[in-house]
Amino acid sequence: MSHAKKPAPPREPEEERGGYKLPALRVYSEIATSLSSDADLEQLLERFLQTMIRLAGATAGAVRVVSSDGQHMRLVGAIGLPQEVIDREYLVPIGCGVCGRAAQHFAIQRGEAAGNCHEVTLLDYFGEGCKNVIAVPLRHKGKTMGVYNLFMPCDRSIPEEVALLFLSISEHLGMALENARLTRENLRITLMDERQMLAAEIHDSLAQTLAYMKMRLAMLREAVREGDELSTERYLGEVDDALESAYSGLRELLTQFRQKMDPRGLLPALEDLMHNFCNRTGIKVDFINRAPDVNLTPDQEVQVFHIVQEALNNISKHSAAQHVSLTIEFIGDRYALTVTDDGIGLKTQGSNGPSMHLGMSIMKERAQRLGGEVIVESRPGQGTRVHLEFPAPRPRRVGAR
Incomplete structure (x- = not known):
């Protein structure tokens, strides 16, 4: 049986290693560029998780987004965590521990590692390597979109300027999550509209032609029963014309929906x-x-x-x-x-x-x-x-x- 690799030795924040310099402008620029170019939002969230781990001097980190039911948080990115932990922590209640407090109050929350989560698997993995957990909420216009977890090797708060930068990052990424949700919603609406349009097209063309054919067939049946050869010939011609029209209309309908409006x-x-x-x-x-x-x-x-x-x-x-x-x-x-x-x-x-x-x-x-x-x-x-x-x-x- 394979054993999980133990985390790297605790690191001190950058300010403890010879003068902390906050690269705020560079991070803001990276956010702006990423939000305009990245197609995979979950990869974007994980990339900024790496930036946040580095700036805070954390041992590991995770990022979660609110699930579709609104009652859970789903793990979409993790750094420094073993696969067995990721599997167990894939879905957690939205109100769980320090993450729940961060999501509720829209403020960075800090708590001791012990007792923070509904599972103790993280404690089993980190042992003494994690003294506290920091949770950074992702929110947009008062709505919780997700949370970042940073697992800290020492019992201390992150510097104030780093906390401000993290909140700024979370606001931008929260907006990106909301935009992604709206894009999916608009796509669903577009698909529904296209289906309704197709139904209307079928009603307007094919269904009306078939209804016309049904009426003419009833007349044709009556003419045959009465032995009216003149009417029979006329109704046969009309049914034949209607069938050709239905076939032509179907081809045109397929062409319309293969070649959509510009x-x-x-x-x-x-x-x-x-x-x-x-x-x-x-x-x-x-x-x-x-x-x-x-x-x-x-x-x-x-x-x-x-x-x-x-x-x-x-x-x-x-x-x-x-x-x-x-x-x-x-x-x-x-x-x-x-x-x-x-x-x-x-x-x-x-x-x-x-x-x-x-x-x-x-x-x-x-x-x-x-x-x-x-x-x-x-x-x-x-x-x-x-x-x-x-x-x-x-x-x-x-x-x-």
């Missing part, structure tokens, strides 16, 4: 959309932006993007156009987007089945979510104009409380 925002996304449309269809395109500032919420941007996308899909399938233009304007307190083409117009497109009418319905539903409306105008042989208008978000009052 994260830079609506304008770059629309530019890419028009460029890709031109490359795919060979139809000449113009993109005219007359709005000085397009300032929409992410959900509004998605709705506008998909309305324009649906309009372009209808053009590519049904219009036989040679030229398409997209214009964005800001009129009064409303945004206006207009997609025009020089194709054959709507009234000569009756043989195209339900797919185009379904697309129009989807655009109108999306416009309603924006609090606006879509108006479709067309004359045979003179192209089609799809005009979207919706109210601009109200600007936030500067200085409002």
Whole structure:
């Protein structure tokens, strides 16, 4: 059986070894650089644990963060501790001993090694090599995020300037922990929103087409029962068109979610959309932006993007156009987007089945979510104009409380 390696001989703080000099500026600079560049927050916490051990003259140290249940602290980094101790101390109650006092009062706490923890494994390991334990809390805006433990070889407090530096470090790292928590929370919200968006897309396209097919199948069944050959032939054609529309809609839906809207925002996304449309269809395109500032919420941007996308899909399938233009304007307190083409117009497109009418319905539903409306105008042989208008978000009052 392997035996744990005993800790190194006790060290004295740096000030006892020929003039303690606190490298505060260098540590602050390291904090700022690390918080802006480090992706692994737990590695960052362990790296600063090493700095704190060195400045305090500690024998060993550990850093813990509050667990997801809010009732425990989880060990995320340790220096100078054997693996068997780390395993036993991996999860401890949040109110345990000196760590609990530090977390509760947001102040550096110091206590004798004996009796500090709910386990005595650390005492078994250190023996006389640890005289007291120092706990440095990690908090942000009154919320406990974690704690640093420093195991001291001598029965004394750390210098005041070191304590101040430790509190400053803990504030910055506490903020980093809170930011990491918010990032995870936002990621979960984003994933939920994407799932809801996918469900809405399926409802708006595929589900409606399948509902249409179900109604036509009922009519087809009745026509077959009555021996009405003319109606049977017509309903068969409509079901066939609807099936093709459902299959096409599913492919488009998969394409939409594989090629998401440009994260830079609506304008770059629309530019890419028009460029890709031109490359795919060979139809000449113009993109005219007359709005000085397009300032929409992410959900509004998605709705506008998909309305324009649906309009372009209808053009590519049904219009036989040679030229398409997209214009964005800001009129009064409303945004206006207009997609025009020089194709054959709507009234000569009756043989195209339900797919185009379904697309129009989807655009109108999306416009309603924006609090606006879509108006479709067309004359045979003179192209089609799809005009979207919706109210601009109200600007936030500067200085409002």
